[in-house]
Amino acid sequence: MTEAAASSASLTRAEARARARRRSWSWLVPTLYILFLMLPIYWLVNMSFKTTNEILGAFSLWPRNFTLQNYQRIFTDPVWYWGYFNSLIYVTINTVISVAVALPAAYAFSRYRFMGDKHLFFWLLTNRMAPPAIFVLPFIQLYSSVGLFDTHIAVAMAHLLFNIPLAVWILEGFMSGIPREIDETAYIDGYSFPRFFVRIFMPLVASGIGVAAFFCFMFSWVELLLAKSLTSVVARPIASVMTRTSSISGYELGQLAAAGVLTIIPGALVIWFVRNYIAKGFALGRV
Amino acid sequence: MTRIQNNAAWYLVLPVLVLVAFNAIIPLMTVVNYAVQDSFGGNVFFFEGTRWFEAVLASDRFHQALGRQILFTFTILAIEIPLGVGIALCMPRRGIWVSVCLVLMALPLLIPWNVVGAIWNIFALPELGLLGRMLNGLGLDYNFTRGVGAAWFTMILMDVWHWTSLVVLLAYAGLISIPDAYYQAARIDGASKWAVFRYIQLPKMKRVLTIAVLLRFMDSFMIYTEVFVLTGGGPGNSTTMLSIDLVKLALGQFDLGTAAAMSIIYFLLILIFSWIFYTVMMRGESQQ
Numbered sequence: 001m002t003e004a005a006a007s008s009a010s011l012t013r014a015e016a017r018a019r020a021r022r023r024s025w026s027w028l029v030p031t032l033y034i035l036f037l038m039l040p041i042y043w044l045v046n047m048s049f050k051t052t053n054e055i056l057g058a059f060s061l062w063p064r065n066f067t068l069q070n071y072q073r074i075f076t077d078p079v080w081y082w083g084y085f086n087s088l089i090y091v092t093i094n095t096v097i098s099v100a101v102a103l104p105a106a107y108a109f110s111r112y113r114f115m116g117d118k119h120l121f122f123w124l125l126t127n128r129m130a131p132p133a134i135f136v137l138p139f140i141q142l143y144s145s146v147g148l149f150d151t152h153i154a155v156a157m158a159h160l161l162f163n164i165p166l167a168v169w170i171l172e173g174f175m176s177g178i179p180r181e182i183d184e185t186a187y188i189d190g191y192s193f194p195r196f197f198v199r200i201f202m203p204l205v206a207s208g209i210g211v212a213a214f215f216c217f218m219f220s221w222v223e224l225l226l227a228k229s230l231t232s233v234v235a236r237p238i239a240s241v242m243t244r245t246s247s248i249s250g251y252e253l254g255q256l257a258a259a260g261v262l263t264i265i266p267g268a269l270v271i272w273f274v275r276n277y278i279a280k281g282f283a284l285g286r287v
Numbered sequence: 288m289t290r291i292q293n294n295a296a297w298y299l300v301l302p303v304l305v306l307v308a309f310n311a312i313i314p315l316m317t318v319v320n321y322a323v324q325d326s327f328g329g330n331v332f333f334f335e336g337t338r339w340f341e342a343v344l345a346s347d348r349f350h351q352a353l354g355r356q357i358l359f360t361f362t363i364l365a366i367e368i369p370l371g372v373g374i375a376l377c378m379p380r381r382g383i384w385v386s387v388c389l390v391l392m393a394l395p396l397l398i399p400w401n402v403v404g405a406i407w408n409i410f411a412l413p414e415l416g417l418l419g420r421m422l423n424g425l426g427l428d429y430n431f432t433r434g435v436g437a438a439w440f441t442m443i444l445m446d447v448w449h450w451t452s453l454v455v456l457l458a459y460a461g462l463i464s465i466p467d468a469y470y471q472a473a474r475i476d477g478a479s480k481w482a483v484f485r486y487i488q489l490p491k492m493k494r495v496l497t498i499a500v501l502l503r504f505m506d507s508f509m510i511y512t513e514v515f516v517l518t519g520g521g522p523g524n525s526t527t528m529l530s531i532d533l534v535k536l537a538l539g540q541f542d543l544g545t546a547a548a549m550s551i552i553y554f555l556l557i558l559i560f561s562w563i564f565y566t567v568m569m570r571g572e573s574q575q
Contacts, residue, residue: 011540021441029377033455034391037448040410043392043417047409062385100521101306102300112296117544120300122565131509133530134550138538161310164303174436222402224512225534239401253409267397268390275389279460280455282498 041264047257055253069194070258080259083238086152087221088266090235093156097217098163099209106171107197111180124165135161136229143230155237159220166219167212172279174208179256211281214274221267302327336564339548349549350526352532359528361508363446367457367503370447371454372492376484385553387450389459392452404516432519438518445513450503457499461492477551501564505557529553
């Protein structure tokens with residue numbers, strides 16, 4: 001007994017020593033990596049506070065003539081700020097629809113066997129993996145023919161193609177981690193399916209719903225090709241405003257940089273809420 | 288988990304089925320339609336059979352784009368996977384720094400793809416960008432809009448910057464799911480660091496790493512926006528990936544037959560990879 005305690009004590013001491021030795025250098029690797037990640041972002045922020053003349057004139061590591069005029073123009077020009085609103089509108093529509101329809105489907109996949117379930121699941125997966133470039137032209141024709149071209153609905157619907165499969169996958173992973181005895185107990189207690197699902201089951205997979213919503217938000221927010229092709233004036237996303245503005249009014253780097261900085265902010269905000277689940281989401285709920 | 292046989296579950300899947308089918312099947316039918324027909328305008332179409340497919344499969348342009356695509360995909364995999372695992376191994380396991388690291392590392396993943404291209408464009412400009420300035424300061428002749436080597440270097444560095452965090456996050460999630468008892472057992476056996484990695488950490492990470500490899504494989508196989516904004520596919524055609532080539536054909540030259548046939552070949556390639564992905568995943572799941 002005492003011997004075991006002594007050996008475990010020496011073990012922990014050895015462990016502490018080993019840990020201290022490891023700590024002496026291993027923090028360096030993530031730090032250098034984060035530095036590498038931040039450097040281009042710093043450069044973008046740096047550019048956004050410079051005037052066009054200063055950018056083209058002299059090379060400097062920080063803005064000499066600090067200016068907010070690039071941001072000011074974005075906040076006062078409706079073409080610019082409506083770009084942000086348009087993006088947020090279709091991203092929100094898309095996220096709500098994706099999660100709402102994926103919830104029951106994921107439940108079905110995680111709890112029941114039914115005719116063609118494996119094939120259906122695989123078919124959903126292929127849509128997540130399909131290159132958007134294939135769908136550009138057919139989508140333009142499809143949404144023009146139903147009169148939805150250049151609307152927020154069109155972009156939100158187009159993004160459903162890859163976001164619904166993703167949401168189903170993530171939610172299915174989370175739901176499979178919940179023992180089915182809970183379902184059975186609830187049914188015995190006299191719960192109907194909708195009531196059980198909303199009152200008992202959804203709170204249990206709340207983190208999964210949050211993660212799925214985050215991923216739908218993210219992939220709809222970062223996608224440009226479809227969003228740009230399906231809109232022209234009314235529902236034009238910020239990403240498309242950026243590319244068009246840079247080609248029309250010359251190459252205004254400061255303006256472009258300021259717009260870029262503003263597109264990073266929503267992502268940076270929501271990331272904080274899912275920081276502990278983000279890896280689980282990327283692993284499709286299967287860590 | 289054992290699942291009950293119940294065909295009524297179809298009702299739960301129906302909304303998903305309708306929405307995805309509307310978005311997937313109708314456009315694919317359009318593509319197939321174009322791939323086997325030709326038109327001289329005015330909505331008059333002629334059946335062409337497999338002529339477009341033969342043309343695409345025989346064309347140098349397609350071979351070169353596919354070659355560049357494969358080279359790009361395997362290069363970034365060879366860099367991002369070991370790098371990501373290495374960084375994950377060095378991450379702190381508990382404390383406030385974990386959250387800080389995770390949030391900062393995940394940041395590039397949430398930047399719109401065209402902004403990623405724009406950031407790197409600005410960062411790498413030979414005269415105005417920090418990277419371009421540094422490399423030229425070292426005496427290298429660096430200009431990614433003119434040199435093929437420089438363009439590829441910038442493009443690969445950009446992808447490493449953008450996506451290595453995904454591998455880090457997944458590998459890290461795999462690492463922290465290992466119970467402490469495993470490490471204690473290894474210590475009692477006097478296992479070396481390499482042995483701990485090889486026989487404890489790597490097997491435990493296998494599942495998440497499979498997901499990481501395949502996600503990176505497939506997403507890099509359809510890369511479009513970042514490269515397009517950075518280089519526009521140039522200099523010449525040296526960074527024209529499959530998707531860029533396809534969009535050029537379809538929207539630029541309006542060469543519908545060729546573009547549609549190429550779409551289908553492209554899609555079949557992806558389908559094969561998806562099938563491999565699915566089989567590997569499901570096998571891993573049934574083992575657990």
